[in-house]
Amino acid sequence: MDGKKVLIAEEDRDFAAAMERAFGKRGCTVDKVYDGVQALNAFGETEYDLFVCDGRLSRFSGENAIAEYAARYDSPVIYLPESGFVGVGAFADNFGFAAILFRPFTESDLIRAAEKCFSAREREDVAYGNVVLSFKTGKIFSEIGEERITLTEAELFEKTVAGEKTDEKGYGFTTIYSAALALDRKLEKIGSDLHVKNGIGQRS
The missing domain is CATH 3.40.50.2300 (Response regulator)
Structure with missing residues (x-):
């Protein structure tokens, strides 16, 4: 720092x-x-x-x-x-x-x-299907468009791609649930077939 x-x-x-x-x-x-x-x-x-x-x-x-x-x-x-x-x-x-x-x-x-x-910001991009998460720019993007995401949404995307559940500890249920809803909406807007459910990073 x-x-x-x-x-x-x-x-x-x-x-x-x-x-x-x-x-x-x-x-x-x-x-x-x-x-x-x-x-x-x-x-x-x-x-x-x-x-x-x-x-x-x-x-x-x-x-x-x-x-x-x-x-x-x-x-x-x-x-x-x-x-x-x-x-x-x-x-x-x-x-x-x-x-x-x-x-x-x-x-x-x-x-x-x-x-x-x-x-x-120093982490590598994460890709799933037609969507890429860029940690450098804080965006998810596809050939259809791009969306800004928060740090929590980025972490949730990464865990969802890896098939891991997101531990509510350190976030709180409301924070993770809200992030999951927002991320799912943004993924849909850019044409991704990746969806999250239950606010814990599970693929639907």
């Missing part, structure tokens, strides 16, 4: 400072902003290796800021939604390769999510 450039967009200044310290201890260069307009200005001038974004940003919402970021860059995002926010699945369609952390979370949770984002 040493040398990575991280942008933190978080309204709670104390919380932003705590995240800055967590990344700084690991050799990252960190910029902090406190609302959505500041975030747009920051990544309009600089491409970051990671964007950590509060979903509750004022002036320009966190969800919209992430969508703008994902439209410009392929680098990963850590999204911090409101606790229990039910719209995460819908918004995540526009996030690109995102990890989602619900509050409260620990420093270890944050760093684990960041490391997962960075390491995933």
